[in-house]
Each structure stands twice: as structure tokens, then as C-alpha cells.
Amino acid sequence: MVLTxxxxxxxxxxxxxxxxxxxxxxxxxxxxxxxxLTTALGGGIIRDVLLGxxxxxxxxxxxxxxxxxxxxxxxxxxxxxxxRLRRAVLLxxxxxxxxxxxxxxxxxxxxxxxxxAACLIGMTSGIGGGALRDLLLREIPxxxxxxxxxxxALAGAVLVAIGHALPLPSGAVTxxxxxxxxTIRLVALWRHWNAPVARPGDTxxx
Numbered sequence: 001m002v003l004t005x006x007x008x009x010x011x012x013x014x015x016x017x018x019x020x021x022x023x024x025x026x027x028x029x030x031x032x033x034x035x036x037l038t039t040a041l042g043g044g045i046i047r048d049v050l051l052g053x054x055x056x057x058x059x060x061x062x063x064x065x066x067x068x069x070x071x072x073x074x075x076x077x078x079x080x081x082x083x084r085l086r087r088a089v090l091l092x093x094x095x096x097x098x099x100x101x102x103x104x105x106x107x108x109x110x111x112x113x114x115x116x117a118a119c120l121i122g123m124t125s126g127i128g129g130g131a132l133r134d135l136l137l138r139e140i141p142x143x144x145x146x147x148x149x150x151x152x153a154l155a156g157a158v159l160v161a162i163g164h165a166l167p168l169p170s171g172a173v174t175x176x177x178x179x180x181x182x183t184i185r186l187v188a189l190w191r192h193w194n195a196p197v198a199r200p201g202d203t204x205x206x
Contacts, residue, residue, distance in 0.1 A: 007103065008067060010096025015040035015068040017093055020083060025137050029076050029104045035136055036072030037065065041168035043128030047104045050121055051111045090189060098181035099124030101153035102174045105160040115161040122157035124151060126181075130163035148188035148195065 018039025022032040039059045048056035058064040075082050082089070103149045104125025108118035127150050131141040156177040163173030187193070 005101055010091060010099045011064060011068055012071050013041045013089060013092030013096040014129050015071040016075050016082060016089055018129070019072040020079060020089075021133060022072075022136060023076060023079045029073070031078045033069055033072045035133055035167065036075065037068050038136060039129040040068040040071075040132040041065070042132040043100055043104070043125040043130075046128040047107065047121055047125040050124070051108060051113065053111075091186070093181045094189075095178075095186040097149070097153055097185060098156055101156045101181055102160050102177045104147035105157040105177075106164075106170060106174055109161065109164050115165060118164075119154060119157040119161050122160065123153045123190045126150075126153035126156075145197075148184060148193050151195070152181045152184040152188065155184060 015036040019032050019036035021039075022035035027035065039066065041056075043114075044058045045056040048054070101122050103122075105122025106119050108121040109115070113121060127143050129147075131143060134141040154196035159174055159180060163177070164170065
């Protein structure tokens with residue numbers, strides 16, 4: 001029950017972030033809903049496709065679609081007010097990243113994936129929706145440009161894989177790993193940490 005509630009909160013956060021990005025890009029209401037749904041559900045759909053789960057889980061459970069679509073519509077209607085809740089949206093987004101990365105890793109391990117594959121699939125579950133959002137809006141995905149985002153998701157996925165190998169109680173491991181992801185993400189935002197990029201002069205000869 002707790003994990004389901006956290007997952008729904010993560011879906012709402014991802015749908016809201018996608019819808020806000022679509023509003024800023026001046027998309028119409030249909031475009032806002034599509035980008036919101038893609039951001040929220042994209043990572044889980046990629047995970048299920050990689051694991052051979054057909055149709056993907058989120059497409060078989062209508063509440064997931066309904067919650068995400070409703071969130072996108074609310075953002076479309078009240079986007080000035082939602083934009084002012086930037087810190088709350090970032091916190092919920094970090095929580096969603098932690099939940100989806102760790103839950104995705106657990107699902108992959110339970111489906112028989114190796115620890116290596118499960119970690120990559122878990123990370124993709126967390127960041128996939130955001131990457132698809134940026135591609136739809138014709139931008140280089142944020143996770144490839146700046147911010148500690150994918151690294152945080154991968155750290156949580158690795159912790160889940162380690163807990164599975166020991167073995168430790170899966171529920172407790174998932175919660176702890178998700179908390180680690182959220183902590184890394186929030187500290188990175190607070191401290192303005194970014195992954196290193198090449199200096200302009202380093203690419204002159206390429």
C-alpha cells in the first residue's frame with residue numbers, strides 16, 4: 001500500500017513536470033496531456049518492453065492513465081500557480097525518481113534479469129520518461145546535459161541489487177535505496193552539483 005501510494009505520487013510529479021514543460025513550449029491541451037503521460041509512464045513502459053511484459057503494466061491499469069491525464073489537465077488549467085510550487089514539484093520528482101528506479105530494479109530482478117541488467121533497467125525506469133519528454137520537445141535530454149539525476153537513480157538500483165544478492169528483506173531495501181536516491185538528488189540540487197562537461201577549448205580539434 002505504501003509503495004503504491006509513493007508510486008502514484010511519483011506519477012503525479014512526473015506528469016506535472018512534463019505538463020509544465022509542454023505549457024512552456026506553447027503546446028495545446030492535447031499536447032500537454034501527451035507529454036505529461038509520456039513523462040510519467042515512459043520509464044515504466046520501457047522497463048516492461050525490455051523485460052518482455054506485454055502489454056506494459058501501466059497500460060493495463062486505467063487508474064495510472066487517469067491520474068496522469070488529470071494531473072496534466074490541472075497543470076494546463078492552473079500552470080501559473082503550479083509553477084510557483086517549484087520546490088514541492090522538485091521534491092516530488094526526486095521521490096518519484098527514487099521509487100521508480102528502485103521498484104524497476106526489483107521488478108527486473110524478480111523477472112530473472114541479472115544484477116547488471118536489472119540496475120540498468122531500474123535506472124532507465126527512473127529517467128526514461130524525462131528523456132522522452134525532452135525528445136518530444138526537441139531538446140537534448142536533461143540527464144545528458146547537466147545535474148546529478150541518472151547517477152542518483154543508478155546508485156539506488158545498485159543498492160537494491162546488493163540487497164537482493166545478500167539477501168535482505170526486499171521491502172526494507174527498496175525503501176532505504178529510494179531514500180538514498182532522493183537524498184542524492186536533493187543534495188545535488190541544493191549544492192548545484194553537475195556532472196563534468198568538456199571545456200570549450202577541449203573540443204576545438206574535434
